Structure formats: C-alpha cells, structure tokens
Amino acid sequence: MQESRVFLDKIHNALLESGAEAKKNYEDQKERALLQALASDYEGHKDFNPRKVEGTCEWFFADERFRNWRNSNVSSLLWVSAGPGCGKSVLSRSLIDERRLSTSVTTSTVCYFFFKDGDDSRKYAHNALCALLHQLFTHDTTGNLIAQALPSHKNFGETLSQNFSELWKILVRCSNLPESGEVVCIIDALDECQEKSRMIFIEELQRFYRHSPAPSSKLKFLITSRPYDTIEASFKQLSGATSYLRFDGDDKSAEISREINLVIDFRVNEVAQDFAEKDRRLIADRLKSMDHRTYLWLYLTLNIIKKSPSEYDAGQK
Numbered sequence: 001m002q003e004s005r006v007f008l009d010k011i012h013n014a015l016l017e018s019g020a021e022a023k024k025n026y027e028d029q030k031e032r033a034l035l036q037a038l039a040s041d042y043e044g045h046k047d048f049n050p051r052k053v054e055g056t057c058e059w060f061f062a063d064e065r066f067r068n069w070r071n072s073n074v075s076s077l078l079w080v081s082a083g084p085g086c087g088k089s090v091l092s093r094s095l096i097d098e099r100r101l102s103t104s105v106t107t108s109t110v111c112y113f114f115f116k117d118g119d120d121s122r123k124y125a126h127n128a129l130c131a132l133l134h135q136l137f138t139h140d141t142t143g144n145l146i147a148q149a150l151p152s153h154k155n156f157g158e159t160l161s162q163n164f165s166e167l168w169k170i171l172v173r174c175s176n177l178p179e180s181g182e183v184v185c186i187i188d189a190l191d192e193c194q195e196k197s198r199m200i201f202i203e204e205l206q207r208f209y210r211h212s213p214a215p216s217s218k219l220k221f222l223i224t225s226r227p228y229d230t231i232e233a234s235f236k237q238l239s240g241a242t243s244y245l246r247f248d249g250d251d252k253s254a255e256i257s258r259e260i261n262l263v264i265d266f267r268v269n270e271v272a273q274d275f276a277e278k279d280r281r282l283i284a285d286r287l288k289s290m291d292h293r294t295y296l297w298l299y300l301t302l303n304i305i306k307k308s309p310s311e312y313d314a315g316q317k
Contacts, residue, residue, distance in 0.1 A: 030150055030153070030154075031137075031143075031146055031150070033153070034137075034146065034149060034150065034153045034160075035134060035137060035138065035146075037130075037153065037158055037160060037161045038130040038131070038133050038134040038137070038161060039130075039134055040121060040122075040127065040130060040131050040134070042112065042113055042114070042131040042134075042135070045113075045114045045116065045122065046092075046093055046096060046112060046114055047093070048114075049089040049090055049092070049093045049114070050090060050093075051090075051093065051094070051097070052087075052090050052091070052093070052094040053259075053262055053263045053266045053267075054262075054266075055259070055262050056087070056090075056259040056262055056263060057087070057090070057091050057094050057259070058255075058259070059252045059255035059256065059259065060080075060091055060247075060249075060252075061100060063247065065078065065245050065246075065247050066078065066247065068245065069220070069222070069245050070100075070101060070102065070103065071103055072220075073218065074213070074218065074243065075175070075208070075209065075213040075217050075218055075219045075220060075243055076209070076220050076221075076243040076244070076245065077205060077209050077220070077221045077222075077223065077238070077243060077244050077245070078220075078221070078222045078223070078245045078246075078247060079223050079225070079235050079244075079245070079246050079247065080222065080223065080224045080225075080247045080249060081224070081225055081226065081227040081231075081232070081246075081247070081248055081249060081250070082224070082226070082227070082248070082249025082250055082252075082256075083226060083227065083249075083250055083294075084226060084294065084296055085294025085295050085296025085297055086249055086250075086256055086294060086295065087256065087259075087295040088188065088189065088224040088225075088249070089114065089188050089189060089224070090295065091224070092112070092114065092186055092188040092224055095186060095222070096110060096112055096186060101184045101186065101222065102182060102184055104182065107181040107182060108181055108182040108183075108184055109135070109136055109139045109140075109180070109181065109182070109183050109184070110135075110184045110185075110186070111131070111132040111133075111135040111136055111183065111184070111185050111186075112131070112132075112135070112185065112186040112187070112188070113127070113128040113131040113132060113185075113186075113187055113188070114188040114189060115127075115128065115187070115188065115189040115190060115191075115192040115193045116189070116192055117192035122192075123192060123193060123194045123197075124162075124164075124193065124194055124197045125164050125193060125197040125198065125200055125201035126161065126162050126163065126164040126167055126197070128187060128193070128201070129164060129167035129168060129171060130161050130167065132171060132185050133149065133167060133170060133171060133174075136171075136174060136180070136183065137149070140179070140180075142179055144177060144179050145174045145177065145179070145180060148170055148173050148174050148177070149170045149174075152166050152169075152170060164197070164200060164201070164204075165204075168204050171219070172208065172217070172219070175213075175217045175218070175219035176214045176216050176217050177216070178216055180218075181218065182218040182220065183218065183219050183220065184220045184222070185219070185220065185221050185222070186221075186222045186223075186224075187221060187222070187223045187224070188224050189224060189225060190202075190223050190224065190225040190231065191225040191226040191228055191231060195230075198231075199230075199234070202231070202234045202235070203234075205221065205238075206234070206237055206238060209238055209241055209243045209244055210237070210238060210241055213243075227248070227250065257293055260293045260294070260295065260298060261288050263295065263298060264284050264287045264288055264298060265284055267298065267302050268280050268283050268284045268287070268302070271302050271305055271306045272305060283305070287301065
C-alpha cells in the first residue's frame with residue numbers, strides 16, 4: 001500500500017511539472033508572438049544617421065534646460081526644435097549611443113524611434129509606440145512589463161500594432177509600475193510623422209503631461225522636430241506645465257555654425273583623403289566661408305565631391 005501511494009505521488013508530481021512546463025511554453029509563445037508584432041529595425045534606422053564628430057553637440061549637452069530635464073525625478077517632456085539641416089538626428093543618435101539621457105543607467109530604460117517621411121513603416125505614431133514597447137519589453141528581465149500587454153494582444157491580435165490608443169495605454173500602464181524605473185523615450189523628427197497621426201500623438205502627450213502623472217511614473221520624452229507652426233501651437237498648450245521644457249535650437253545658430261566648421265575639417269579629410277593637403281585646406285576654407293551653412297547642405301556638397309573627385313582635385317588637373 002505504501003509503495004502504491006509513493007508511486008501515485010510521483011505520477012501526480014510529474015503531471016504537475018508537465019502542466020507547469022506546458023503553461024510556461026504557452027506563455028513564452030504568446031510573448032514571442034507579441035514581440036514579433038511589435039518588432040522593427042529601429043536600431044538600423046538610428047544607425048543610418050552618421051556619428052557625431054568629436055567636439056560637436058556640446059551646445060546641447062551643456063545647456064541647463066537639457067540637464068534639468070535629464071536630472072529630474074519626475075515624468076517630463078523636452079521639445080527640441082531646430083530648422084532643417086541643423087543636425088537634430090545626429091544629436092539624437094549621440095544622446096543614445098553615448099548614454100547621455102540619464103544619470104542612472106542601471107535603473108533607466110532608454111527607448112527611441114526615428115520618424116521618416118516616405119517610409120510607411122516609420123511615419124505613423126503607432127510605429128513609434130511599437131518600437132518603444134518592443135525595447136521596453138526586451139530590456140525587462142522580470143517579464144512583468146510584457147505581461148501588461150498580453151491581454152491587449154489577446155483581444156486585438158495582429159491589429160494591436162496599429163492601435164495607437166491601446167499601445168499608448170500599455171506604455172503608460174508599464175511606466176506606472178515600480179519595476180519599470182525611469183523610462184526615457186527619444187522621438188526624432190516628429191515633423192516627419194503623418195500629420196493626423198502626429199496630432200493624435202501630441203494630444204496624448206498633452207493629456208499625460210498637463211495632468212500630474214502618477215507619482216510612481218517616470219516617463220520622459222525628448223522630442224526633436226522642425227519648428228512648424230502647428231507643432232509649436234500644440235506644444236504651447238503645455239507651456240504652463242512644470243513637466244514641459246522647450247529648447248529652441250535656432251537660438252544656438254552661432255554655436256551650431258562653429259561646430260559645422262569642425263565637421264567640415266573632419267569630412268573633407270575623409271572624403272578628399274587622396275587630395276594634396278593644400279587642396280583639402282582650400283576646399284575646407286571655401287566651405288567655411290559660405291553663409292547659412294547647415295549639416296544638410298554640407299552633406300549634399302561633400303557627396304558631390306565624393307562622386308566626382310577629379311573635378312575638385314587640383315593635383316589631377
């Protein structure tokens with residue numbers, strides 16, 4: 001009789017273990033399916049932008065508004081606006097790669113998305129939230145954050161990845177959990193988001209930051225864009241909120257212009273490395289003498305030299 005009871009107990013325990021393993025495998029499958037639905041090449045899109053040249057972007061890193069936003073212990077939003085070709089995307093990449101977005105790397109999760117007009121996978125607000133959540137979930141070792149999204153994925157299935165309002169609710173819900181720590185989201189080129197989708201995104205940001213977020217929430221956004229009137233008018237509604245800061249990059253045009261000179265020296269040496277030293281200096285000096293220099297203008301100009309070097313190398317004429 002005793003042997004039979006021991007045998008039955010072994011069978012019972014084996015069944016429990018088998019059931020637990022089957023449940024875990026099922027949960028793992030659901031999590032994998034959700035991550036696949038949210039996945040995109042956000043890292044590749046970030047890395048498409050060139051690395052910053054040493055000594056550049058210092059006008060931003062040292063600014064008190066950026067430091068106050070980075071060092072704050074509450075949910076807050078920083079809007080960085082500047083005209084085309086001022087290096088906003090290069091700045092965004094450097095903030096991420098050089099880990100300048102938080103003073104506490106161990107308790108912070110940095111997520112990012114780079115909008116791109118003309119690319120259907122990168123021009124809607126739900127594309128951005130999918131990327132942010134994918135990064136948030138894959139960085140969380142507890143599994144508690146992705147658990148917040150599983151019921152929504154069960155209800156909406158594959159359409160969840162296009163459901164902005166539900167994705168936003170998940171992000172806010174996750175940020176309210178103590179284990180999420182500080183969540184820092186960098187959104188580059190918001191102006192390239194499709195207009196209607198962009199306004200929906202900004203409306204949710206307004207609603208979140210206008211009212212005091214939950215004390216446990218440390219959800220921060222750094223958003224870059226061109227200073228379009230529609231975007232400025234929308235963010236101006238947050239001007240009285242303590243959680244909102246504005247950084248107008250056009251006020252730093254003199255500093256940006258000086259930094260472009262550093263980039264000219266670096267890129268000319270890179271693109272015209274086979275030229276004689278005096279010819280490289282001649283090209284660099286001529287570029288520096290031009291008015292209204294921007295990174296976009298410099299990129300296009302140097303690309304012309306790169307494609308037809310013999311036209312600009314005096315040593316080959």
